[in-house]
Amino acid sequence: MSDLKARSDITPQIVELLEKTLGVDIESPDFDLLESGVLDSLALIEVMTELESAFGVEIPLDALELDDLRTARSLALLVAANSASLASVSASPVGQAFPLPGGGEIRPLDRDRLGEVAALLLMKRQPSQAQLEYFTSVLANYFFDHPHADAEIPSLIAVDADGKLVGFIGSSVRRFEFNGSPVRMSSCGPLIIDPHAPTIGVGLFLLQRYLAGRQDFTISDSATDTVLEMWTKLGGKRADVVRERWTVVLRPLTFANDHFLRGRGAGSRANGAVVLGDRAVAPVARLLLPKRPKLVAESLSPEALRDGIAGLPADFALRPSYGVDLLAWQFEAMAAAGKGEVRSALFRNASGAISGWYVYLLNRGGISHVWQLAGEASELPSVFAHLLHDAYDNGGAVVDGRVEPHLREVVAHRSVKLRPSSSHPLRHTNRADLEDVLFGEAAFLSRSDGESWMGAFGEAVNVIA
Numbered sequence: 001m002s003d004l005k006a007r008s009d010i011t012p013q014i015v016e017l018l019e020k021t022l023g024v025d026i027e028s029p030d031f032d033l034l035e036s037g038v039l040d041s042l043a044l045i046e047v048m049t050e051l052e053s054a055f056g057v058e059i060p061l062d063a064l065e066l067d068d069l070r071t072a073r074s075l076a077l078l079v080a081a082n083s084a085s086l087a088s089v090s091a092s093p094v095g096q097a098f099p100l101p102g103g104g105e106i107r108p109l110d111r112d113r114l115g116e117v118a119a120l121l122l123m124k125r126q127p128s129q130a131q132l133e134y135f136t137s138v139l140a141n142y143f144f145d146h147p148h149a150d151a152e153i154p155s156l157i158a159v160d161a162d163g164k165l166v167g168f169i170g171s172s173v174r175r176f177e178f179n180g181s182p183v184r185m186s187s188c189g190p191l192i193i194d195p196h197a198p199t200i201g202v203g204l205f206l207l208q209r210y211l212a213g214r215q216d217f218t219i220s221d222s223a224t225d226t227v228l229e230m231w232t233k234l235g236g237k238r239a240d241v242v243r244e245r246w247t248v249v250l251r252p253l254t255f256a257n258d259h260f261l262r263g264r265g266a267g268s269r270a271n272g273a274v275v276l277g278d279r280a281v282a283p284v285a286r287l288l289l290p291k292r293p294k295l296v297a298e299s300l301s302p303e304a305l306r307d308g309i310a311g312l313p314a315d316f317a318l319r320p321s322y323g324v325d326l327l328a329w330q331f332e333a334m335a336a337a338g339k340g341e342v343r344s345a346l347f348r349n350a351s352g353a354i355s356g357w358y359v360y361l362l363n364r365g366g367i368s369h370v371w372q373l374a375g376e377a378s379e380l381p382s383v384f385a386h387l388l389h390d391a392y393d394n395g396g397a398v399v400d401g402r403v404e405p406h407l408r409e410v411v412a413h414r415s416v417k418l419r420p421s422s423s424h425p426l427r428h429t430n431r432a433d434l435e436d437v438l439f440g441e442a443a444f445l446s447r448s449d450g451e452s453w454m455g456a457f458g459e460a461v462n463v464i465a
Helices: 003-007 011-022 041-055 072-081 111-121 129-143 202-211 225-233 252-263 272-287 302-310 324-336 380-393 432-438
Strands: 105-108 156-159 165-178 181-193 217-223 244-249 318-320 341-348 354-362 367-375 398-402 417-420 424-429
Touching (some): 011 041, 011 072, 105 202, 111 129, 111 181, 129 165, 165 202, 165 432, 181 202, 217 225, 302 324, 302 354, 302 367, 318 432, 341 380, 354 380, 367 380, 424 432
Parallel strands (some): 367 398
Antiparallel strands (some): 105 156, 156 165, 244 417, 341 354
């Protein structure tokens, strides 16, 4: 008996696997997993993972039909018939649509469907027409109108058999250099799924098609546990090298009051007692900060930031290749997001060369997020100290950033608290020569390169299911 024939007789083992994985009784090999509702998007990932592990096969998602997933018997035939790699889906021709199991398809996002995407993003908020129009314009700016928008690496949508939009994954492309050669990075997010979509696994199929695109590598700054599970199944990894975060508290009472009020939906308003209390407490917290450096700050123009990136140490084999047009657009988009005031500064050494810079979003009374902090290794501690004092002088309560490899020694200070991130930074590439660099210390990737700076749409690669 051939190995393939033997695998077709594994129905009893699959019944047992399904009962263990799904926590339900499978009445017979023909029990309908779809009609019963026991197989949803998350359960599909678990079942596929368990099948591949138990039977030593890899099942390509783009070969699935809905009926393949319907019963233990059909899953047994699926295992017997498939051995292709899920993670090795080839790059698709630009503009090509791909069918979804059970009807519908995945296709590139057209500008004329942005209103539907906005409605999907806001489906739990009951938005007004004005809000829908605003979010539609923001989507157009982020995914069509930015200077590095790339028609070969588009945002994707999923539509059901009737043409209704049931899923979306955003695509933001950036140009990078790898050992001096041009490469394309894509940042994906948000990933949003209609919870009432009739087809299971829409998020998984969208992510699979996106990761199989023409980009050289893909990142996500702040993925959920669900997306992490899908991402790893599709051949990507969590970037543990940037999983840690650093935090410095400048005004403890103001921050605690702001956090409490926002948690109650009351907005931020510091009362007199809090203000007076922090006038006494904050100076003590300030004493714990690194000493204010004697640096002269210049305005950080797009041209200066481009030159600063170009002058990074040669140790960074992978680095952004920013154009002035992109940087001007991104600074404007950061400011327009309305989440705070964009503050930045540039510093030069005695010979006039760029020695460091920072960009952060100041949130007075709340958390100020650092998007990029870089420069010469000898100057970085002073640049970091200048940022903290700038945030303090301008009313910041807390400063938060990501512990990137070049900052690890800089943030090793008594005023800094380190903690694991609650979300997952993810990276993916199909290029073997990029693999080690992408997950190591030779990649200069800051939060300004991912999706998390994008205000309302940058909270996470987030599946609503």
